[in-house]
Amino acid sequence: xxxxxxxxxxxKYFAVNVGGPFARKMASLKAVDDVSFEVGRGExxxxxxxxxCGKTTVGRTIVGLYKPTAGTITYxxxxxxxxxxxxMRKVRSKLQMIFQDPYAxxxxxxxxxxxxxxxxxxxxIGTIAERRERVQELLCTVGLNPEHANRFPHxxxxxxxxxxxxxxxxxxxxxxxxADEPISALDVSIQAQIVNxxxxxxxxxxxxxxxxxxxxxxVKHISDRVLVAYLGxxxxxxxxxxxxxHPLHPYTKALLSAVPIPDPRIEMQRQRIVLKxxxxxxxxxxxxxxxxxxxxxxxxxxxxxxxxxxxxGSGHMVSCHFVS
Amino acid sequence: MDxxxxxxxxxxxxxxxxxxxxxxxxxxxxxxxxxxxxxVGIVGESGSGKSVxxxxxxxxxxxxxxxxxGGQVWFDGSALGMSDRMExxxxxxxxxxxxxxxxxxxMKVRGRHIAMIFQDPMVxxxxxxxxxxxxxxxxxxxxxxTNEEAWKRAVDMLTLxxxxxxxxxxxxxxxxxxxxxRQRVMIAMALSCSPELVIADEPTTSLDVTVQAQILExxxxxxxxxxxxxxxxxxxxxxxxxxxxxxxxxxxxxxxxEADVYDLYEKPGHPYTxxxxxxxxRLDAENRERLVPIExxxxxxxxxxxxxxxxxxxTYAMNICREQEPPLVTVGDGHRARCxxxxxxxxxxxxxxxxx
Numbered sequence: 270x271x272x273x274x275x276x277x278x279x280x281k282y283f284a285v286n287v288g289g290p291f292a293r294k295m296a297s298l299k300a301v302d303d304v305s306f307e308v309g310r311g312e313x314x315x316x317x318x319x320x321x322c323g324k325t326t327v328g329r330t331i332v333g334l335y336k337p338t339a340g341t342i343t344y345x346x347x348x349x350x351x352x353x354x355x356x357m358r359k360v361r362s363k364l365q366m367i368f369q370d371p372y373a374x375x376x377x378x379x380x381x382x383x384x385x386x387x388x389x390x391x392x393x394i395g396t397i398a399e400r401r402e403r404v405q406e407l408l409c410t411v412g413l414n415p416e417h418a419n420r421f422p423h424x425x426x427x428x429x430x431x432x433x434x435x436x437x438x439x440x441x442x443x444x445x446x447x448a449d450e451p452i453s454a455l456d457v458s459i460q461a462q463i464v465n466x467x468x469x470x471x472x473x474x475x476x477x478x479x480x481x482x483x484x485x486x487x488v489k490h491i492s493d494r495v496l497v498a499y500l501g502x503x504x505x506x507x508x509x510x511x512x513x514x515h516p517l518h519p520y521t522k523a524l525l526s527a528v529p530i531p532d533p534r535i536e537m538q539r540q541r542i543v544l545k546x547x548x549x550x551x552x553x554x555x556x557x558x559x560x561x562x563x564x565x566x567x568x569x570x571x572x573x574x575x576x577x578x579x580x581x582g583s584g585h586m587v588s589c590h591f592v593s
Numbered sequence: 594m595d596x597x598x599x600x601x602x603x604x605x606x607x608x609x610x611x612x613x614x615x616x617x618x619x620x621x622x623x624x625x626x627x628x629x630x631x632x633v634g635i636v637g638e639s640g641s642g643k644s645v646x647x648x649x650x651x652x653x654x655x656x657x658x659x660x661x662x663g664g665q666v667w668f669d670g671s672a673l674g675m676s677d678r679m680e681x682x683x684x685x686x687x688x689x690x691x692x693x694x695x696x697x698x699x700m701k702v703r704g705r706h707i708a709m710i711f712q713d714p715m716v717x718x719x720x721x722x723x724x725x726x727x728x729x730x731x732x733x734x735x736x737x738x739t740n741e742e743a744w745k746r747a748v749d750m751l752t753l754x755x756x757x758x759x760x761x762x763x764x765x766x767x768x769x770x771x772x773x774x775r776q777r778v779m780i781a782m783a784l785s786c787s788p789e790l791v792i793a794d795e796p797t798t799s800l801d802v803t804v805q806a807q808i809l810e811x812x813x814x815x816x817x818x819x820x821x822x823x824x825x826x827x828x829x830x831x832x833x834x835x836x837x838x839x840x841x842x843x844x845x846x847x848x849x850x851e852a853d854v855y856d857l858y859e860k861p862g863h864p865y866t867x868x869x870x871x872x873x874x875r876l877d878a879e880n881r882e883r884l885v886p887i888e889x890x891x892x893x894x895x896x897x898x899x900x901x902x903x904x905x906x907x908t909y910a911m912n913i914c915r916e917q918e919p920p921l922v923t924v925g926d927g928h929r930a931r932c933x934x935x936x937x938x939x940x941x942x943x944x945x946x947x948x949x
Contacts, residue, residue, distance in 0.1 A: 319801040426890050456638040457828055458906075461872035461886030468883070483802060490874035490881060513876060527806035528876050529831035533854045535877070536835030543810050544803045547771045 273445060273477050274308040274331070279340035281326050285552060298552045300326040302501035303340070305578070308445075313471065313478040315492030315509065317485055317524070321548050322498040324481045325369075328447040331479065332366045333357055344445070362392055365438040369450040371430035375422040381408075381433050382418030388440045407436040412466060428459035432466070439470070447479045452487065464491055485528045489513055494584075497521050500559040501551055503578060506586040517587040520560050558590070566591055599669070600789060600822050601627040601650070602688065606664035608642075608649045611657060617894045619645040621846040623664070624921075627790065632816060632823045634837030634854070636830055636869075640891055642846035643826045647792045650691065651707060652699055666691040672789045673706055704731040708783035712795040714775035718767040724751075725763035728782055735786055750781040753818075754811060773804035780811065784819060792824045797832065809836065830869055834858060839927070842866050845892050845902035848921060852928040860944065862930035864907045867944070901933070909934055909942055924948055 281301040288294030301323040308314050316324045329335050331342055333349065342349045344360060352360065368374035375384055382404050389400045405415040411432040422430055431451060438446055448467065452460040464487065470476060482488050488495055489509045497505040497512075497520065505518040516522045523542045530536055544563045549555055555562050561571040570590055578588040603625040610617040620642040627633050637643045648654050650666050667688035670679035675698070678689045691702065711717040719727060728747035732738045738746060744763070751759035754777040767775060776796060783791050793812070797805040813836065816823060827833050833840055834854065841851040842865065850863040861867045871885040889906040892898055898905055904914040911933060919933045924946045934945040941947075 319803060428890060456891070457830075457869060458638060458872055458887040459890065461884040462888070465884055465886060485802065486874045486876040489876060490878075490884070510881070523803060525876065527802045529806075529809070529829070529835055530875060530877055531831035531834050531858065531870060531873060532875075533834045533858050536831075539835070541806055541810060543807055547773055547804065548801075 271310040272307050273310040273345060274479075275341075275343040276307070276327075276331070277305045277341045277343070279304045279327065279330065279342065280338045281323075281330050281335055282338045287552060296552050299501050299554060300551060301330065301337075302554075304498075304501070304503050305340075306496055306503060306506060308477060308479060310444075310477055311471075311475055312494065313480055313492045315488035315495045316479060316481045316498060317483060317488050317495060318498035319483065319548055321500070321551060323501040323551070324498050325449055327498075328366065328449050328479060328481050332364050332447055333361055334366075362388070362441040363444045365441065365443040365446050367431075367434055367438050367446060367448040367451045370454050371427055371434055372454070374434055375430055377422055379421075380418065381420055381422065381425075384422070384433060385418075385436045385440055388437065392441065394441075403440070404436075407439055410439065410470070411436045412462075426459075427455050428462060431455060431463055435463075435466070435470075439474070442474075443476070445477045445479070447481070449481045450483070451480075453482065453484065460487070467491070485524060497524065500548060500554055502559055502588070503586075504560065504588050506578075506584070508584070511585065515585075517581065517585070517592045518560075518589050519564050519566055523565075558588075598628050599626055599667075599688075600629045600631075600672070601669070602667040602685070603646070603650065604665045604667065606646065606649055606666065607662045608645050608654060608659060609662050610659045612895075615895045618897065619659075619846050619894060620649060623843075623846065623848060625841060625848065625851075627822055627824060628839075629669070629789075630820060630822060631838045632825060632836050634833030634840040635824060635826045635843060636828065636833055636840060637843035638828055638891055640845075640894065641843040643843050644794055645846075646843075647709070647794060647824065647826065651703060651709060651792070652691065653703075661692060664692070668702075668706070669789065673702060701735065704788070705735045705737075705786045706788050707790045707792065708786065708788040710776075710779050710783045710791065710793040710796050713799050714772060714779050715799070717779065718775060720767055723764055723766055724770070724778055728763070728778070728785060731782070732785055737786060747781070747785060750785050751778070753784075753815070754778070754781045756781075772800055773807060776800060776804075776808055777811065780808075780815070784815065784821070787819065788821060790822050790824065792826070794826045795828070796825070798828070805832075812836065830858075830873065842869075845894060845897055847902060847931065848929075849903065849932075850928075850930045851921075852925070852930075856925060856928050860925075862924045862928060862935065862945065863903075863932050864909050864934070865903050868906075868908075901931075911939065922948055 279301055282297040282299050284295050285298045287296045318324050330337050385404045385407055386400050404418055408415045413432055452463050480491055492509045495509045495512050496503050499520050505521045516525055523544045526542045546563055549562055557573055558571040558576050561567040576588040576590050578586045580586050606620055606623045608620040635643045649661050667685045668691050670687050670689040673689055675689050680686055680688050729743035732743040748759045756762055797808050825836055837854050840854050840857045842849050844865055850866050868887040887906050892902055900916050901914040901919055904910040913933055919931050921929045921931045922935050923929050924935055933939055934942050935948050937947045
C-alpha cells in the first residue's frame with residue numbers, strides 16, 4: 270500500500286501551571302506521548318478514545334496547528350516538522366481539516382461564499398470569477414443550493430453548516446482530510462447524511478481520511494482501520510471489521526462493551542465490562558502501562574514496565590503484557 | 594394497560610413559546626402515560642419537545658416567553674398525600690392535576706415527589722456550595738429530616754451511587770469532582786427524597802462512553818433497589834433499548850409512536866422510527882452497509898408543515914399526509930402510531946398493520 274502519511278514517535282506536551290493561581294509551578298501535560306502509525310492512500314483510518322486521550326491533538330499536530338514536541342510526521346515523503354514556514358504553507362493546502370463544532374468553526378461575519386473562497390484567496394488561485402464559479406461548484410458537491418453563497422452561517426442548521434465546513438476543506442483539492450468529530454454535534458438523523466456524503470466524496474475525489482471520533486459504532490462503519498488511543502498512547506490498531514470480533518487490549522474490550530446496541534433483546538442480556546473510575550490526569554500519568562489503574566487484569570508488572578505496541582500478525586498491533 | 598396502575602398521565606399538554614418571530618408550538622396536544630414502577634423512554638431529536646414536555650410537568654417553563662396553554666398533568670394523589678385535591682370521580686379518580694396546583698403546593702411536589710436529573714452535571718450543580726449542602730438542602734426543605742439526619746442520609750446516598758470516601762467528599766465543591774462523579778451526585782440528589790418519579794433528561798449525553806456505561810449500569814441497579822418510576826429522555830435509541838419498558842418517539846412536539854420496548858424495536862409502526870433505526874450504524878453489524886439517512890431536516894416549529902409533521906421527510910408520504918394530520922391509532926397491544934399507512938385504504942407497505 271502506498272503510504273501517504275507516516276507518524277513516528279510523535280509527542281506533544283503542553284506546559285500547564287500546577288502551582289495554583291498564585292504560585293508558578295509548571296508541569297507538562299502529555300497530550301500525545303510517543304504515537305506512531307501509518308495511513309495508506311485512499312484509506313480511512315479511525316482514531317477513537319475518550320475525552321483527553323489526545324486524539325484531537327494528534328489531528329491538529331498533523332495539519333500543523335500545533336508544533337510537535339518530538340517525533341516526525343512524514344507526508345508524501347516530506348517531513349512536515351522540518352519544513353520552513355513557506356514550504357509548510359504549500360503542503361498544508363493538500364492537508365485539510367473538518368472541525369467538530371459547526372457553530373464555532375465558521376466566521377459569523379462572513380458570507381458562506383467568502384468562507385469557502387478564503388483558502389483560494391490565500392493561495393491566489395484563479396481570477397475572482399473563477400473562484401466564484403468554484404464556490405458554486407463546491408456548494409453543489411456538498412448538497413447545498415449555489416444561491417446560498419450570499420447567506421451568512423446563522424441562516425443554516427447544524428447539518429448544513431457542517432456541509433459548509435466540508436466545502437471549505439475541499440476548496441484546495443486536498444488529498445488528506447483530518448475529520449475531527451465531524452458528526453458528534455449533529456442530530457442522529459443528520460449524522461447519516463454527512464457520513465454518506467463523506468463516503469461519496471472519498472470515492473469521487475480519492476480522499477484519505479483520518480476520522481477522529483468517540484462513537485465506536487460510527488468509526489467501525491466508516492473506517493478501514495481503527496486506532497484506539499488511551500491517555501496519549503495508541504493501545505491497539507486493527508482492521509475495523511476484526512476489531513469488533515477479536516479485540517485484544519482490555520481497554521478496547523471495555524470500550525466496545527460500553528457501546529449500547531439498539532436492540533432490547535441483546536441489551537438486556539449483555540454482560541458489560543464496566544471500567545471503574547475516571548481517566549487519570551495526563552499531567553501525572555500512572556507508571557508503566559497507563560491503563561493499569563482501571564484495568565481489570567492488571568498485575569505487578571504493569572506498574573513497573575511499559576508495554577510496547579507489538580504486532581500480533583497481519584497488522585494487528587496491541588500494547589499489553591498479557592496478550593499473546 | 595391497567596388503568597389503576599397509573600402514576601402520571603399527561604393529557605393534551607400544549608406548551609407554546611411566544612417569541613418576537615411568532616408562536617413556537619413546542620409541545621402540541623401531547624398525551625403520555627407513566628405506569629407505576631416502570632421505565633419510560635422518550636426518544637427524539639433536538640427540538641422535538643421532549644425536554645419542554647418534562648419542564649412543563651415540573652412547571653419550570655420560563656414564563657414569558659413560555660406558556661402552558663392547555664392540558665392536564667394527572668399525578669397519583671395518594672402518593673402526593675393531597676387527598677383534599679384529588680379528583681372524586683371520572684377516569685382520573687384519585688389523581689391530582691399538577692398544572693392547577695397553587696405555586697406553594699407545587700413546590701412541595703418538586704424534588705419530593707418528582708425529581709430531575711439534568712443533562713449537564715457541569716452546570717447544574719452550584720459551584721459555590723459544597724456537595725454536602727446541596728445534597729441535604731432538599732431533604733431539609735421538604736421537612737423530611739433534620740440537618741444531622743439529612744447529612745447521614747446524604748452520605749448513605751453517595752455510598753449507594755459509588756462515590757469513594759463519601760464522608761470527606763461531602764465537604765468538597767463541584768469542581769473537585771469529575772464529570773461522571775458529578776452525574777452520580779446528581780442521581781444521589783434526585784433520589785435522596787425517595788421520589789415516586791425521576792425524570793432523567795439526557796443523563797449521559799455529555800459523558801464519555803465508558804462513563805456512560807457506568808451511569809447506565811448504576812441507574813439499572815438503583816431501579817431494581819428503589820421503587821421509583823423513571824422517565825429517561827434521550828436522542829439515542831440504543832441507550833433507551835437497554836433501560837426502558839415502554840418507549841415514546843417524539844417529533845415536532847408530538848408523539849409519533851409509543852410501544853412496549855420490544856415491539857418498538859422489532860416492529861416499528863412509523864416511518865420516522867424505522868428511519869432512525871436505519872440511520873445509525875450498529876456495532877454488531879456483519880457487513881459494512883451504507884446508512885440510510887432521513888433526508889431533509891426537522892421542521893421549523895414557527896411555521897410547521899400542514900398535515901403530518903414528518904411528511905416532508907417521509908419516503909412513503911401520500912397526498913393526504915400533506916393535508917391532514919394523522920391521528921394516533923392503536924396498532925397493537927399498547928402500541929400506538931401516528932401514521933396514515935395504518936389506514937385500511939392506504940397502499941400496502943411491509944411492516945404496517947391495517948387497522949380501522
